[in-house]
Amino acid sequence: MDRPDFYRFHQGDRVLPFASEEYDARLAGLRARMEEAGVEACVFTSMHNIAYYSGFLYCSFGRPYGLVVTETESVTISAGIDAAQPWRRCHGDNITYTDWKRNNYWRAILSVTGEGRVIGYEGDHLTLAQRDLLEDFLKPSATLDIAPATMVQRMHKSPAELALIRHGANVADVGGFAIKDAIREGAREIDVAMAGRDAMELEIAKRFPDAEYRDTWVWFQSGINTDGAHNPVTARQLQRGDILSLNTFPMISGYYTALERTMFVGEVDDASLKIWEANVAAHEYGMSLLKPGAKCSEVTEQINAFFAERDLLQYRTFGYGHSFGVLSHYYGREAGLELREDIDTMLEPGMVISMEPMLTIPEGSPGAGGYREHDILIITDEGNENITGYPYGPEFNVVG
Known part of the structure; x- marks a missing residue:
């Protein structure tokens, strides 16, 4: 049996709170802040920022969720238990990670960010344990707390x-x-x-x-x-x-x-x-x-x-x-x-x-x-x- 670390499962019609143009504008504002700060990829983990930039409001139940934003991509990261619902409710791409192996969540994120990049994260949300895993898997050249800039945008x-x-x-x-x-x-x-x-x-x-x-x-x-x-x-x-x-x-x-x-x-x-x-x-x-x-x-x-x-x-x-x-x-x-x-x-x-x-x-x-x-x-x-x-x-x- 093939047991992938992550995969894409997209089905059904997409329904979002706002038009695609609204999310494109938010992401453009975010990318301008990223460029100004020298950030190459953002890894969002909070419900509020994932919802703000993608439309997807996750239900954690102890599982990690994410949104990765690069210069060209916007990808939500969701658990297999949700099937295709996160894709139907998000703007951009979606990757489902599996629980066959521990930390497949970070392997899915790595597939978007790659190694050795300047990573933006949410200092007011990322736990110490997940911060250590970010360092282990993404091996960033530098990290920067992007949460204050996103809060200003949301205001x-x-x-x-x-x-x-x-x-x-x-x-x-x-x-x-x-x-x-x-x-x-x-x-x-x-x-x-x-x-x-x-x-x-x-x-x-x-x-x-x-x-x-x-x-x-x-x-x-x-x-x-x-x-x-x-x-x-x-x-x-x-x-x-x-x-x-x-x-x-x-x-x-x-x-x-x-x-x-x-x-x-x-x-x-x-x-x-x-x-x-x-x-x-x-x-x-x-x-x-x-x-x-x-x-x-x-x-x-x-x-x-x-x-x-x-x-x-x-x-x-x-x-x-x-x-x-x-x-x-x-x-x-x-x-x-x-x-x-x-x-x-x-x-x-x-x-x-x-x-x-x-x-x-x-x-x-x-x-x-x-x-x-x-x-x-x-x-x-x-x-x-x-x-x-x-x-x-x-x-x-x-x-x-």
């Missing part, structure tokens, strides 16, 4: 990306309205979350009938569970007067969007209302600051001052916003575009960023709980375009 969205992100924001709103309808005393967090998730997945399937569907989710928190932005859903039952945190996260072909809102069940007490209104005011102030030429760190300091004047800054829990695009809760992050004190990136037209101030008041204090509003904004030539439609604030979000 600037194309018109096609902006169109997809707008769809995502619309879908997040659909989930938000479904959640609002499901909120009532006695309902469990998990029941409300499932209503929002189901509504979004159906909406994505309606808008993108040829896509693959996965990874859309909801975090719906109540009471003490609102104290952290990423707290998982539980079976806690909603009670009248509870503070709630609505978080819808549709995923469309690797592109993440979000809607986040503070809510209350039935009624809101005076202390909570005061905190909520202050956070809403900070949210609106923050959105007004997002315009071309604004520096992330300076926007952060201005919102910090806003909260400090109201003796609330000590309750802030994280930065005020982040980039959107190919990212997720388990892969990818464009850390160069976040509203934090240590990020000096200047906002430019075509960037997409959230405004999401959050205050967490400790349990036992008046107004206890986590307050968070979240809108997605596209930076334009004149200022910004808010693509989130679900209303925020007490007038709309005291429900159930």
Whole structure:
């Protein structure tokens, strides 16, 4: 029996999130950066960069996946368990590696790169073990961390990306309205979350009938569970007067969007209302600051001052916003575009960023709980375009 180290298995029609021209443009931008840095071949291992440059979003299950980009080739590297699905869902070529022999993954990569070349890799993703194998198999003349350059490229969205992100924001709103309808005393967090998730997945399937569907989710928190932005859903039952945190996260072909809102069940007490209104005011102030030429760190300091004047800054829990695009809760992050004190990136037209101030008041204090509003904004030539439609604030979000 012939047991190849790797082979090509291509069948079926190819379906991609974007037109081939979109990927050609991304690869041209990458190759310009490679030429400038003297890199002859890039070996990408992360879900976000493989998806960004090829369209293929892998499912690892402990197996390595890759994308090799040279001056003339773009080749995804996938495991045999996926058969031809990676080829159908990628731009460029695809090689399947087998598990007959250990490290066939690197033999497949070597077949594209050759030995002794200058290799670009992702320093924020490649493990130490895989880095050693890269050295052993590819015998590079030099290596260079290409991840920072790719992040800068991903931060600037194309018109096609902006169109997809707008769809995502619309879908997040659909989930938000479904959640609002499901909120009532006695309902469990998990029941409300499932209503929002189901509504979004159906909406994505309606808008993108040829896509693959996965990874859309909801975090719906109540009471003490609102104290952290990423707290998982539980079976806690909603009670009248509870503070709630609505978080819808549709995923469309690797592109993440979000809607986040503070809510209350039935009624809101005076202390909570005061905190909520202050956070809403900070949210609106923050959105007004997002315009071309604004520096992330300076926007952060201005919102910090806003909260400090109201003796609330000590309750802030994280930065005020982040980039959107190919990212997720388990892969990818464009850390160069976040509203934090240590990020000096200047906002430019075509960037997409959230405004999401959050205050967490400790349990036992008046107004206890986590307050968070979240809108997605596209930076334009004149200022910004808010693509989130679900209303925020007490007038709309005291429900159930």
